[in-house]
Amino acid sequence: MHxxxxxxxxxxxxxxxxxxxGGAKQAHLSTAAASTRIKSFEGQLGSRLFYRGSHGVELTPAGENLLKHARAIMRQVEYLKSDFSDYGRSETGHIRIFANTTAVTEFMPEVLANFLGSRPGITIDLxxxxxxxxxxxxxxxxxxxxxxSGEIxxxxLEVMPxxxxxxxxxxxxxxxxxxTKDLAFKDTLIYPHVGLHEGSTLLEFLKKEVSEVGETLPLRIQVFGFEPACRMIEAGVGIGILPESSxxxxxxxxxLNIVELKDVWAKRERSVVVREFESLPESSKNLIHEIRSYHSYKE
Known part of the structure; x- marks a missing residue:
């Protein structure tokens, strides 16, 4: 196989x-050239990688499996380039981060601003x-x-709280x-709630908890971000479940007033998760160190 x-x-x-x-455009190829290469690739592997339809392409089971390996290989290539660029200095590289709503809106902007300010050769996709x-x-x-955040x-995965x-x-x-003392989440459901936008980790988590007690979340309005949520709450639109730090x-x-929840899940541990920390390039290791250090002096 080659x-x-x-x-x-x-x-x-x-x-x-x-x-x-779309894939051909990203790879700077014509559609015809990309199609030829994909067909040749499928022939070498002896497996069909895509189902082709009028609305695009969809991965086959073999394609899903290959995608995991392909991403891992290409990321290792990127790590190799990063580590040997400028003799392995940590001031260059591209870092891709997936994060929950609280991280994206609350503390990562400040962490990244400080981190990138002194490292012009690094780019980040959050x-x-x-x-x-x-x-x-x-x-x-x-x-x-x-x-x-929460139980993992x-x-x-390697987990670093x-x-x-x-x-x-x-x-x-x-x-x-x-x-109110000893307030349970289920006891808040008689009041209208101000929630975050669809797709936010906090909203999805609360919907899951609500379904487990056989209820539905009484959303009156959904907003993008914790500040708009607090403004709605201040105006009397509803109540909200938010991180205490926000x-x-x-x-x-x-x-605003803050009321503690007695539910066990209300207290959450924030963590960085990686596949293998030691295989990360120095730029990613340094950013993880910045995240953990930021919280050590903020709290």
Missing amino acids: FDLADLNLFIHVAEASSLT KERLTKDIFRGVLDGAADFGVT KMKG FSMDRLVVVVPIGHPLTG ALRYQTTMR
């Missing part, structure tokens, strides 16, 4: 675009993903590492829940 890195790179582009034309997609992305090589049961946070109920001044920050400028 194939080159260009074949793998083209295959990844087509798979991620779900389109031969994407918000659901927890399960963070794990899968790291395992499949779509991300160098992930930033998440996925095998094959770095701080604690708590989910709390945020209510407007004068709300009936103000000052609630405390916005409480300094808004008329």
Whole structure:
């Protein structure tokens, strides 16, 4: 069997675009040339990699399996280039990160601003993903590492905890829940909620918890971000379940009260997850160190 890195790179582009034309464009090839290369690649492997339809292409089971290996191979090639670029200095490279809503909106912007400010040769791709997609992305090589919170049961990952946070109920001044002790999440469901946008990790987590108690989340409005959520809560639109770190920050400028939840899951451990820390390039290792150090002096 013989194939080159260009074949793998083209295959990844087509798979991620779900389109031969889109993948060819990313690989700087004509559609015809890309089609020829993919067919030749399938012939060498003795397996069909894509189902072709009027709306694009879809991976076959063999293609799904190959994508995991192809991503891992290409990431190792990128790591190799990064480590040997400028004699292995940590000031160059491209880092891909999958993170949950809290990380993307709360602390990663400040961490990345500090990190990138002194490293002009580094580029970063930060994407918000659901927890399960963070794990899968790291395992499949779509991300160098992930930033998440809560219990981690996925095998094959190295987990590096770095701080604690708590989910709390945020209510407007004068709300009936103000000052409540031993409040359970299910007891908040009689009030309208202000929730985050569809696809946010926090919203998906709360929907899961609600379904387990046989209820539905009474969403009155959904917004993008914790600050808009707090503004809605302050205005009396509803109550919200937010990270305590965010609630405390916005409480300094808004008329809000914070009520603790007694649910065990409300206290969450934040972690960086990687497939294999020692195989990461120095730039990624240094960024992970920055994330963990940031929280050690912030808390």
